[in-house]
Amino acid sequence: AQSVTQPDIHITVSEGASLELRCNYSYGATPYLFWYVQSPGQGLQLLLKYFSGDTLVQGIKGFEAEFKRSQSSFNLRKPSVHWSDAAEYFCAVGSNFGNEKLTFGTGTRLTIIP
Amino acid sequence: DVKVTQSSRYLVKRTGEKVFLECVQDMDHENMFWYRQDPGLGLRLIYFSYDVKMKEKGDIPEGYSVSREKKERFSLILESASTNQTSMYLCASSSQSRFPGWYEQYFGPGTRLTVT
Numbered sequence: 402a403q404s405v406t407q408p409d410i411h412i413t414v415s416e417g418a419s420l421e422l423r424c425n426y427s428y429g430a431t432p433y434l435f436w437y438v439q440s441p442g443q444g445l446q447l448l449l450k451y452f453s454g455d456t457l458v459q460g461i462k463g464f465e466a467e468f469k470r471s472q473s474s475f476n477l478r479k480p481s482v483h484w485s486d487a488a489e490y491f492c493a494v495g496s497n498f499g500n501e502k503l504t505f506g507t508g509t510r511l512t513i514i515p
Numbered sequence: 516d517v518k519v520t521q522s523s524r525y526l527v528k529r530t531g532e533k534v535f536l537e538c539v540q541d542m543d544h545e546n547m548f549w550y551r552q553d554p555g556l557g558l559r560l561i562y563f564s565y566d567v568k569m570k571e572k573g574d575i576p577e578g579y580s581v582s583r584e585k586k587e588r589f590s591l592i593l594e595s596a597s598t599n600q601t602s603m604y605l606c607a608s609s610s611q612s613r614f615p616g617w618y619e620q621y622f623g624p625g626t627r628l629t630v631t
Binding site for chain 1: 548
């Protein structure tokens with residue numbers, strides 16, 4: 402069965418600093434990988450996705466993520482965070498056998514300090 | 516823009532009550548999903564539906580049922596609410612029309628349910 406691990410429950414960074422959120426997955430084949438963001442009091446919004454091809458994917462709001470098969474990772478990065486990036490971030494994996502479900506990680510809460 | 520709406524943002528119910536959570540999407544999506552979100556546990560899939568009147572159990576279906584009589588509406592039912600069902604409930608939808616659309620789920624704002 403597929404699974405996702407987000408090892409950091411809570412991360413605090415200063416505004417303007419760089420950010421990396423970690424995501425490790427477990428899946429037998431090439432996974433479909435996603436990052437979603439949940440702002441306070443809101444539903445989840447898709448930030449970016451990886452299916453195949455270029456291992457560095459660009460998303461909305463200046464985020465990018467890199468798929469590393471050898472490390473089973475799909476870490477999310479941003480070069481300079483803004484106060485509005487404070488939110489909870491979820492990594493997810495989808496199977497590629499026609500099963501349309503996603504498996505989500507437990508989330509990482511991001512706090513931005515001035 | 517895809518819009519997924521949920522009938523209530525906050526709901527307080529008593530133990531033993533029958534509870535209905537409603538979700539409506541306006542993008543003609545075939546797939547609809549119900550998740551519950553708990554701190555430290557992330558999102559867990561309760562049920563999903565890929566067509567009208569079709570449903571499949573997710574990872575934690577116990578204590579819940581669903582109904583999908585129309586394509587745009589997917590209801591989650593707690594037959595007899597219990598305190599351990601206090602949680603945030605999120606509805607989502609996605610399209611089957613073109614790969615990888617079915618993985619791009621659009622979420623509603625959530626319903627925070629408290630069972631006392």
